[in-house]
């Protein structure tokens with residue numbers, strides 16, 4: 174039994190349907206009410222920046238904070254290797270399930286199934302979002318997005334920018 | 337941000353210091369999102385940016401947000417080795433290099449000795465005298481085993497005496513085969529920037545001689561405990577990105593941090609926060625003149641004054657460096673009960689030393705990076721101690737957390753699923769008081785739990 178102070182709010186139902194279920198239950202705020210609400214976001218790395226931009230686009234009033242001379246200089250810019258997504262562009266039998274499985278196994282069975290499955294599920298949309306924003310991902314000669322591999326996996330699912 | 341403001345149990349704003357003028361300011365809101373990154377710099381030397389820190393998470397922790405799995409820190413196998421005492425940062429060589437690079441040390445001790453004396457070069461050691469130890473131990477994944485596995489394997493070889501540089505703390509990452517197989521141009525396209533960076537730092541060319549690499553602190557899987565909606569145990573306070581603990585368990589896979597940060601920021605938080613805010617739009621704007629803001633501001637000002645008042649002789653960095661040594665020694669790549677207890681004790685002593693000997697020049701009312709660093713170091717002491725406590729509690733080896741008491745005959749991690757298949761969430765109980773442990777059980781209904789196997 175988990176500690177009563179830790180209510181994880183994991184939706185019930187089959188793994189693959191949990192996030193859809195939660196999204197359907199979540200109340201939403203109408204556009205004219207969003208304008209009345211303020212959200213503070215502390216941090217301008219990829220996490221904070223993507224959240225602040227999304228909340229701003231939705232219509233909330235967002236205040237964002239950082240401790241560097243420019244918000245762009247958050248630690249996130251140091252990333253060298255790339256970003257994973259279960260796109261299966263290499264046709265190497267990648268899938269949401271496989272990314273989910275690799276992540277749980279890689280984490281040595283100490284992460285939440287529901288969270289990790291959701292992460293794998295939304296991963297493909299991240300690449301679409303980034304491409305739409307103009308992220309200069311590396312591409313093959315023919316124009317397709319290129320991939321490479323990282324540790325703990327047997328497929329090639331990492332998108333990267335060529336140095 | 338130097339403090340979180342809570343009104344009626346809900347996160348309502350922050351206290352921040354204007355970095356240019358030193359002014360302490362109040363900001364109110366209906367909800368607060370922390371995306372403040374990881375706490376790897378507790379170790380002083382890490383691959384993180386110099387100003388990465390755990391302070392915001394610690395402020396939230398002290399105000400009631402639970403901190404989960406602090407002991408899960410990732411040690412990255414491929415970093416440029418430490419080369420002296422004056423260093424303040426370590427440089428990562430991307431994991432992508434392991435797509436084509438092969439990791440090895442010599443088989444023969446005499447070659448090791450010659451390498452250390454610069455009598456031979458790595459490229460002169462014949463193929464049959466090289467130990468490609470990852471390919472030998474983990475044939476199915478070879479050089480692409482996860483980071484914790486690769487790091488421990490490097491440590492194992494170096495502990496056995498096979499380290500290839502003067503300090504004995506380095507292994508080779510070799511591209512000769514890749515260059516032969518793919519040609520100079522293809523390798524250049526893939527890794528040219530990394531080769532250049534390596535050469536600039538070490539003045540050795542990876543085109544001619546293999547890189548020398550060694551593990552270093554890189555990422556922290558632990559962080560603020562969040563529920564499925566990414567909300568902490570404080571209503572209205574959310575944590576995303578590396579700052580939360582959510583998805584990576586005992587070890588994160590490469591290229592999954594950016595995936596998680598962007599998943600949280602683009603596609604999860606913007607939906608889930610609506611659930612909380614949908615109750616809030618009728619509420620008036622948060623009043624920054626509320627007594628809770630005044631109190632938090634006062635506490636921040638006192639903290640700053642207390643630091644200036646010490647007027648000792650030591651720089652912040654010199655004390656942080658000592659904390660780094662304690663962390664690496666006792667809460668590093670291999671941990672044991674005795675060492676962890678010693679570590680906690682040493683951190684306590686160093687904290688006292690800090691409050692007696694630190695010197696922060698200048699004033700609060702100006703751009704003062706020494707003050708910024710001092711404020712962070714105060715929090716690093718607490719994070720370090722919390723990491724050690726959590727590591728002491730977790731009497732199993734799991735992912736990046738390796739308890740020497742719990743290993744297989746082959747030196748692999750030995751989990752204890754019966755007793756430790758839980759998230760350890762720590763609740764702050766006051767200064768000088770031991771935090772309280774809460775457990776969230778982990779259930780695996782869709783995946784078969786197994787011992788990690790990267791051999792076949």
Ligand SMILES: Cc1cc2nc3c(=O)[nH]c(=O)nc-3n(C[C@H](O)[C@H](O)[C@H](O)COP(=O)(O)OP(=O)(O)OC[C@H]3O[C@@H](n4cnc5c(N)ncnc54)[C@H](O)[C@@H]3O)c2cc1C
Nearest residue numbers: 216217218220240249252254255337373577578591593594
């Ligand atoms: C060298 C290196 C290479 C990496 N490469 C990869 C990679 O290729 N792929 C991958 O997936 N991951 C990689 N990682 C990991 C990944 O970069 C980080 O986990 C990720 O960028 C963290 O993003 P974040 O948005 O959570 O936080 P960060 O990018 O760390 O941003 C933290 C933000 O919080 C702000 N902040 C912190 N404290 C305060 C405070 N008290 N008040 C106000 N603001 C504050 C900072 O100014 C900053 O804006 C790498 C890490 C390193 C060190």
